[in-house]
Amino acid sequence: MSTKHTIPSDEDLTAFIDGELPAEDAARIEAIVKEDERVAERLEFLTRANLPFEQAFAPLLSEAPRQKLEAMLAAIPAREGATTGSAPAVSRRRILGALAASLVAGIAIDRAAIGIGRRLFPKDENSEWRAVVADYISLYTAETLAxxxxxxxxxxxxxxxxxxxxxxxxxxxxxxxxxxxxxxxxxxxxxxxxxxxxxxxxxxxxxxxxxxxxxxxxxxxxxxxxxxxxxxxxxxxxxxxxxxxxxxxxxxxxxxxxxxxxxxxx
Missing domain, CATH: 3.30.200.100 (MucB/RseB, C-terminal domain)
Structure with a gap:
């Protein structure tokens, strides 16, 4: 396995899943996923995650210093070549996605977007259900089955x-x-x-x-x-x-x- 690439962040992988990346960046991540088993497993986990991001984090956002957060988001520079008024390079969905991914890592969640998984993991379609089971069983301890x-x-x-x-x-x-x-x-x-x-x-x-x-x-x-x-x-x-x-x-x-x-x- 090659290590000559930069490991994509959860924000980038979430944006890849949502189709928010430019074609060049999406192609780069897809190539890394096919080459790097760690990235492939992380993408598979994020692909299966079916989290209602806005609903889940609405209480936190409502209690947060809203003006300060909005100012921070507005300060994020747009991508080169972006037109005036276009969305910041890091979308609200991607920020929430990264936060959610860090909170639920290791927790078994039913998959939502199976298409990407099938396209990137064609050798063994049954790997998806094994991944779900592994996530679930990883939470078991001896006390669970006492x-x-x-x-x-x-x-x-x-x-x-x-x-x-x-x-x-x-x-x-x-x-x-x-x-x-x-x-x-x-x-x-x-x-x-x-x-x-x-x-x-x-x-x-x-x-x-x-x-x-x-x-x-x-x-x-x-x-x-x-x-x-x-x-x-x-x-x-x-x-x-x-x-x-x-x-x-x-x-x-x-x-x-x-x-x-x-x-x-x-």
Whole structure:
């Protein structure tokens, strides 16, 4: 990965998402995104963010020294070549976007502008749902999943609630992970589709999750990646996509994933 470019700020990335940049600047950022994984991940996060910026920050703006803020914004020089009366180079949307991005970093938020993500990340469209899950699981701590391990009957009841929406037949035995405690099964939603999350607690490394969503992308052999400081194994069959995520070592997540994949395929 090359480091011979300037990393775009959140303000610039937000303006890129909103289509506010000149063509030359937009092309430069798009090239950086394709080359720099860190910038690509940041853009993907900001692209998914669906924040009502004006509503969210209206209380702060109403309490702020308005005249002083307006004077500061007016003092920002316009771009070279801008016509008289044109907007300042840094728009109100971009300032609020940067502030919002800094406040919500690491928080899972449903995506809003999927088009840019698909254009810049064409190799694996399923990466979007994995990014959302990683954002969410990164907030888990051992205390999040504290409490007794549900008995087999309770596990079966929780899993049955997932089967109806996902068209699967999950059993406690099929989703058990050796040496890792089953904690709960939840039915969530992503992009209008049911998303199953089976949460576990590894006594050594903390929270883990097996997540499943319907997918028509076709079978895909297991692959591996890192997100939010966690290791991820992911694969798919003809009807569903799967991912196993946690802070366990990479070699162990591969071993555990292969074990559970073989049981879910049988």
């Amino acid at each position: 409490g007794p391990v549900p008995g087999r009957e309770d596990q079966a009841v929780q899993l049955a609630s997932l089967d109806e929406k996902l068209g699967l037949s999950l059993s406690p035995e099929a989703v058990s992970l050796a040496g890792i405690d089953f904690k709960r099964a939840l039915l969530l939603q992503y992009d209008g589709k049911a998303l199953a999350q089976i949460a576990y607690l590894d006594p050594e490394t903390g929270p883990m999750a097996l997540c499943i969503v319907k997918s028509d992308a076709g079978p895909k052999a297991p692959d591996f990646e890192s997100r939010k400081g966690m290791n991820v194994a992911y694969w798919s069959n003809a009807t569903h996509a799967f991912m196993l995520i946690g802070r366990i070592p990479a070699d162990r997540v591969q071993e555990v994933a292969e074990n559970v994949r073989s049981r879910l395929s049988s």
